[in-house]
Amino acid sequence: MSGLFDRLYAHFAPEVGVDLGTANTPVFVRGEGIRFSEPSMVAVDTDTGEIITVGEGARQMLGRTPRNITVVRPMRNGVVSNFTYTEALVRRLLERALRGRPLIPPRVMIGVPGSATIVEKKAVTQAALGAGAGRVYFVEQAMAAAVGAGLPVLEPNASGIADIGGGTTEIAIIALGGIVVGSSIKLGGDKLDEAITARLRSSRGFVIGERTAEQLKITLGYYGRPLGRKPVAVVGQYIRERRPGTLEVREEEIGAAIAEPLGEIVDAIRAVVERTPPELVRDLSERGFVLAGGGSQIAGLAETLGLVLRLPVRLADRPLSCVALGTGEILRDRVLFDTLFPASVSLIGRWWRFLRSGMKESSSFSSR
8 A cells, every 4th residue: 555655746846956066056947957066055044144145146146245144055065064055055056946835745856865874864864854844765876867868877887987076976886786896985076176276375475266266167268188268368366466456367376276186086987997897897898988067078088088098987967957857767766766776565464464474375275
């Protein structure tokens, strides 16, 4: 009876998938795809504790707020750094995705880092339930990214995925619906931004903001060989003169700044491949390795990683949306969902099975 109810509920209930990322949180809604992707930021009035806005509205306030307003990133390095603000972020985004409370409470699947703790998951669960969710499920971001990238995760042949997000890099070798070898490191796009800021401060005596560093990473970042792109002029502040100014930043400066953290990510991926059983490595040599997440779009990263691993490496079709798309696909595909979330048999279910087995034994005995 419980299984029948679950299937009926799964068939009729709305479905929402959330990629709870350090930098951005894309939200998937069944029938619509990715409805929106908002920065994982919360603007707070420090005097009253009131939450003013979340997402893009909070991002627009970054670096421009008066003293009584603070822009907070409740997720840091893939870890919930502030439970209250994380709950507020999840609640507001789900309310926006559901456009009010639907008649049937939705099924919500949330992609989280492999290192997420039970306490962190509990806080997010409470937030989702408070926003009107009926059931809340968690899936590791590496698994969701693999599904969203279209990899055949249920097959016995191996699939390799590395999701380079804002706060963490999730690496996994997947076969038969499970992670055979995996790693979650607290290193992602945020560290690249910090490295760019530190480089310009130490070598040029110039301070830039968080958003400017991110833009330089996207515009001039590379790993391997430079592409010959023109310098970019950025606005910031000279430390010695204590005055605002403009600085031309070359491509080579950004490449040198992010080389070390990108090298650590490459080493982590190589370490996972080295721990992979030989039979599965053979599968990877045929199928290749897939990169997802915002950090995977750094110019030259896929090509250089392919040379290091001696495997074909490619970028997913929609790298920024892979995790959110994967959560939606897992909710939709019943076989995939049952494999990743095997249902526990309730007391009534066990009683019904016992009753049916007794009926079968009685029938077989009477037929003798």
